[in-house]
Structures are given as structure tokens and as C-alpha cells.
Amino acid sequence: MNSSVRTDLAIENAEMFQETEELQGIRIEEETGQVSGIRVTWVTVENEQGAKKLGKAIGDYVTLEVPMLDATDVSYHREITNEVAEQIRRLLPDIKHKRVLVAGVGNREMAPDALGPMVVDHLFITRHLIQEYGKHSEITKGMGCVSALAPGVMAQTGIETREILLGTIRETKPEVLIVIDALAARSVKRLNKTIQITNTGIAPGAGVGNRRFGIDAESMGIPVIAIGIPTVIDAATIVNDTVGNLLAIMDETRNRLSERIWEGVAPFDEQERYQLMRELMAPEMMNMFVTPKNIDEIVQQMSYTLSESLNSLCHSMA
Template sequence: MREGSAYIRTDLAIESAQDFSRGGQSLEGVSVRERDVENGEIHITHVHIKDETGARKLQKPVGRYITLETPYLAKEDRSYHQEITSALMEELRHLIPDINTKKILVVGIGNREITPDALGPMVVDHLFITRHLVREYGENSKVTRGLGTVSAIAPGVMAQTGMEGREVICGIIHETHPDVAIIIDALAARSVSRLNTTIQLTDAGISPGSGVGNHRHGLNRESLGIPVVAIGIPTVIDAATIVNDTMNSLMEALEQRGVYQDVYDAVRSFDHQEKYLLMRELMAPEVANMFVTPKDIDETIGRISYTISEAINSICHPIEGDISCPS
């Protein structure tokens, strides 16, 4: 992915890594490993950006990026969502060892008034909050036995509060002294197939709004002073990317039929970035800056936010029974 003012926007490390793989380029400073769980219905990819060389190549901070992919994430199937929850819990344990013994601050980034951006606040709505109970009754009382210490905040966006999210979160950390922050945010993807089907976890933190070109201060260990794990799901995609993908499908269909071979050969010589930039130039300015989300986003965000909250609730409070709040 080239540097510059116009680039294919994505928050997913796996998409950046796949671009280099497709181009046959070396991924020095980056390791990638993959596996399937639940009979291949959940595909998990670990991308580890080990040093600054890898960070420059993928334009992502150094850290571990774990991607869970499944077409069933947005489906209305509670039994399958339980399988996703279990996989998500396992990966969270990799990033936060002994998580159930730590004081956790969950931060739901986003604007709850805009559905594609409401993932973070909606996850917070479903969480089982316990910090106040632990402070009131102690850690080993009958009330709190088996419960972790969880607090949460949905700080809103600057247009609503006049404050950077980092300012709000740093103030909370200063007063409450959590051991680790789990930050939930909606992401932008490069591929339509990843919308609402992919979960990314990373210990590299997050830059709110970066996927849609609205950069804010990063939320990471350096800026917050405690370990940070970010959980995100892509809910929007750049309109130019959709046009680019459609044109690729069209050119492949024409090539199979032997039609406009010269045009196909010319376009095929462009790399992924060059084709994207061409689409942006051909599109009307008001369309090129649009972001698109699926029409059933309201129901989808509701289900996905509940699945994420179940994973956090279950891993932080390892007691018998379902303690999640109903959707």
C-alpha cells in the first residue's frame, strides 16, 4: 500500500498483508499464520508486525493482529454465535493473560446516533459492570465471588462532547487505575465480503476514525499508559472500492468471453492501488468520498455487539450461567 493522500482505506492488517502477498512482495518484519476452527467455519489469521520495517510496509503499528472470519457473524443463529464467542474468548486470552484477575476498563468508541458507528457504545450497553460491586462488598464476598472487576465508558465523539476521546479516557484511567483497557470500535474494510463478517483483535491499539479519513489521537499503551487491546468489526467500505471490485469482476467476465482483450490487458497491468486511484478519478467527487454500509446494519450491529459483550462478560466473570444482558 503506497503512501499518499489517496489510498485504499482499511483498518484490517490482514488486508494490507494480503496485498503484499498478491503482489509477490516480501513481508520482511511480518509473520502470518492461519488456522481453522469449528470445522472450518471460523478462519483465524495471526499477523504479527515485528518491527518498524514491517510497520512501514503494512502502514500499521508494531503489534499482534488477530482476525476471525466467518460468514455467520451477522446471521441470526444464537447457537453459532456461541461458537464465535468461544473463539473470541480464546484469542482474548492470548492477548490478555489472566484476564479474569485484572481490572478491566472497556471503552466503546463511536457515535451511537449513527448505526454503523454505534458498535462500541452498544457493546458497553450489554456488559455486566462490576467495579462498583467489588468496591462495595470486596472481592471475596458472596455477592462478588466469581466476578471480575469491569468498568465501562462510551465517551461519544468530539462533535457531541467537545473533547477528544483520549482526553476522557486518560482522565478515567487516572482516577480508576485499571490494569488494561479493551477498546471497541467500528472499522472500515477494503473488501465487501469482510463487512460484518470479520473481527479484528490487536494489542497495538487503535486510531479512531482512521478508516474513514478522520484521524484522531491514537489510543494505545503509549498514550494511555496501560496495555490496550482493541476489538473492531468493519461496518463500512469506501464507495470507490466497491466500484473497483465491480470493474474487476466485469473485466474478468469480458476476458473469459474474449471481448475487449486489449482493454483487459491494459487494466490487468495496473496493481491494486493503481486501479483504485483510477476509479476515484473517474467517479464524481461527491461519490468518491462516500462510505457504504449494508441495509440491514441495524439488526446486524445489535447481534454482533451482543456477541462481543458475551465474550467479554464470560471471560471476565468465569462463573456458571449466562450473565450477559439481553439484547
């Protein structure tokens, strides 16, 4: 729905419900990484009732909240790399022994959408070596079978991403598809600071209102792991959050003017207030998305982190 707060993150959908509201068919578990200290939240959609409530497909959604994800601290990124690898391994324990195809979805010409293609650029690709020398040769010792592609976007190719992947899967016969994509967030605090991993696949462009055909196990015929980091946020959401902060301040410092504003806006719930902000915004701002000014540097850093996670997962080289 156009009136919905735009987000690709399952954890943000869950947070939109009141804490007192029971989420039937949805299980939420939280933990903290023993070494990294990263907060990890598992949102499991168990049945159709839960899927309808949350607006997400049945399956597992793992969210890593990493306040320093956009920092340049190499030692800390090593901890993030290990935590991401561990969570993917929990979703797919035998991934090291599988033939893996990695798809970097997105437009490499646009920094906020270039995460997928840039991750592919940094991967250790080995399928051609294994085809040439075999799995047990000295040259390929410790290597997993990894292939990858960056299919671009429909405006560049005229072909749906799903069509490209289906053809590639039919010809190369991987056993697992890992899809990397940039996401949209609902909260500024999660922008470039959150990693979502799920076994339900993706619908490219859904978070920015440009939903394409889904890429999931049912459509691809093999297990699909999707990994994403939110790099953009809806402009209306920023306005909505600002109004929310203003209301909180006005509630503490009441005067005649703030009383009138409070009485007019406070009764709205989160979704209703968001829709009000969209209606009040100028038409040219309705479809505007915002990203940090140094997004190119941030995406470069994050792409290395994700690629290292996948390299460590798929290969056992010393």
C-alpha cells in the same frame, strides 16, 4: 495517504502485496478453530521494517473470518463468542484477574458506528459492587472488576476520546483497557463478517480518513486490546472490485471492444486501479461510505456476541 485503499484490517493490508513478495518483519499464521471452524489469521508485525511495509504498528493482529457473523443463529453465535474469548485470552492470558475498563468508541446515533456503545450497554459492570462489598464477599463471588464508558465522538463532546480515557484511567486506575470500535473494510466479503483483535490499540476514524489521536499502550500507560468489526466500505472500493470482476470476465470472453478496454486498464496494479476509480468518480461520491440496509439489526446482534465474550472473559460466575 488519500490514495490508499481505506481499511482498518491488517490482513487486508497484507493481501495487497503480491504472493511472491516477501514481507520482511511480518509473520502470518493461519489456523481453524477446533470447535467453531472459524478461520483465524494472526498477522504479527515484528519490527519497524514490517510496520513501515504494512502501515501498521508493531504487535499482533488477530482476524476471525466468520461468514455467518451477521446471521441470527444463536447457537452459532455462542461458538463465535467462545472463539473471540479464546483469542483475547491468548493476547492477555491473565485478563480475568485484572481491573478492566471497556471503552465503546463511536457515535451511537449512527448505526454503522454504534457497535462500541452498544457493546458497553450489554456488559456486566461490577466495579461499583467490588468497591462496595470487596472482592471476596458472597455478593461479588466470581466477579471480575469491570467498568465501562461510551465517550461519544468529538462532535458531540468537544473532547478527544483519548483525553476522556486518560482522565478516566487516572481516576479509576484500571489495569487493562479494552476498546471496541466499528471499522472500515476493503473487501465486501469481510463487511460484517470479520472480527479483528489487536494489542496495538486504535486510531479512531482512520479507516474513513478521519484519523484522531491514537489510543494505545504508550499513550494510555496500560495494556490496550482493541476489538473491531468492519461495518462500512469505501464506495470507490466497490467500483474497483466491480471493474476487477469485469476484467476477469472480459479476459475469458475476448472481443474487439473488450480487448481495447482490457489493454487500457489491465496493466494497472490494485492500488493504481483504485486511484483511477477515485479520480473517475463524481466529486460528491469521493468520500462516500456504504453499509448494508439492515445494519441496525446486524450491529445489535454483533454487539451481544462481543459483550458475551467479554463477560465470560472477565467473570467466573456459574
